[in-house]
Amino acid sequence: MPMTTVHELDETDIQILRLLQEDCRLTTKELALKIHLSVSPTYERQRRLERQGFIKKYVAILDADHLERAFLVYCTVSMKQINHDIAVNFAETVAEWGEVTECYNISGDGDYMLKVCVGSMHQYQQFILNKLGTLGYVGHIRSVFVMDTLKLSYGLPL
16 A cells, blocks of 8 residues: 555544544544544544554553653763664664663764653663663763753644
């Protein structure tokens, strides 16, 4: 199946995506009422958007404070050297670490940017000493500690 682009979506598709970004627990009936369609075409549109990859998955957004994971650090990692094997090993290793909620291969200062969510400075120190710092190909780690969150959006602008 050829890949569908955002330019091929109509306003109803965009409306469905917006509404599901706000609340993915909407039933098909509730969604249909909001977009002014009957249930069956609404259901078919939502499934098509899933099949075409516009909707990757549905998730619950958890409260970091309640789970004692509100100590947020953005960590820039620079490698001593980089090649395909190191990049694959790093990606596989980071994928196993629960503290790392996001990891990006970046340009500029550093090779990777990690978003690390832990409960305290001590837990972050242990993460550096016992996990990230044990990787022989890591050359430099730069940490930026989040003091306050001014805007947090999980959706994409549509």
